[in-house]
Amino acid sequence: MKQVPIILLGAGGHAKVVLDLLHALDHEVLGVCDPELANRSTSQWRGLSVLGDDEVIEEHQPNSIALANGLGSLPNSHLRHRLHQRFKGKGYRFITLVHPSAIVGSGVELGDGVQIMAGAIIQADTHIGNDVILNTGARIDHESVIGDHVHVAPGSVLSGNVKVADGCHIGPGAVVIQGIKLGQGAVVGAGTTVLSDLPAHYQLTGQPPRPPVELKRKKNTP
């Protein structure tokens, strides 16, 4: 497909990382749309022209540009999701971005507007839905299925055959063991280890370990 210029949406922390990624992939960036910058009449942001608020996008034909969603995603914040739906509904395309340092295995499928950040790894035959963020250094192992609008936060680890339904949030440093299913909109807290399925719209945090137990050893083992 012919490369069209990109408009970046948003100018917060996530947008800075997305802009670096666009530069790393040599994309032409037309400018940034951000209501706050537009309100302050700021004309430049990190070397980009501030085009205005989101309405400006509709001055461009849907097939003449692509969009990069610079809004981050946290549990109970739905702005990123809404922005994606709004402009997709009007025929615009969100570009899928894969950082050059990420590893994407064979048979991996990536949806529209997926953002794979630096150092992330996706192993074979995994499916990633639309508008997913696989954040810095996060890892998803073989044959996993990740729904739409999921955020896998920095450094989290999903083992093989994990199924994550639409809209889930997996906090930084979380670990999900193999074969687990997370229901729609489920939230896994930072640093939490998931050992059993989590129903839709449930949140799991913490997990204090039980007291250590002495391991049985065979005779004459080191």
Ligand SMILES: CC(=O)SCCNC(=O)CCNC(=O)[C@H](O)C(C)(C)COP(=O)(O)OP(=O)(O)OC[C@H]1O[C@@H](n2cnc3c(N)ncnc32)[C@H](O)[C@@H]1OP(=O)(O)O
């Ligand atoms: C590049 C980037 O920055 S990407 C963004 C990365 N950041 C994230 O992904 C955010 C992840 N957020 C979390 O992990 C949050 O803790 C959440 C969303 C899971 C929970 O948030 P809330 O529901 O607001 O929980 P709240 O702060 O009210 O805490 C409730 C209780 O759970 C505890 N708790 C909350 N999160 C955790 C956690 N991850 N592990 C252990 N305990 C936790 C709190 O200490 C508190 O305990 P208390 O009742 O004894 O005081």
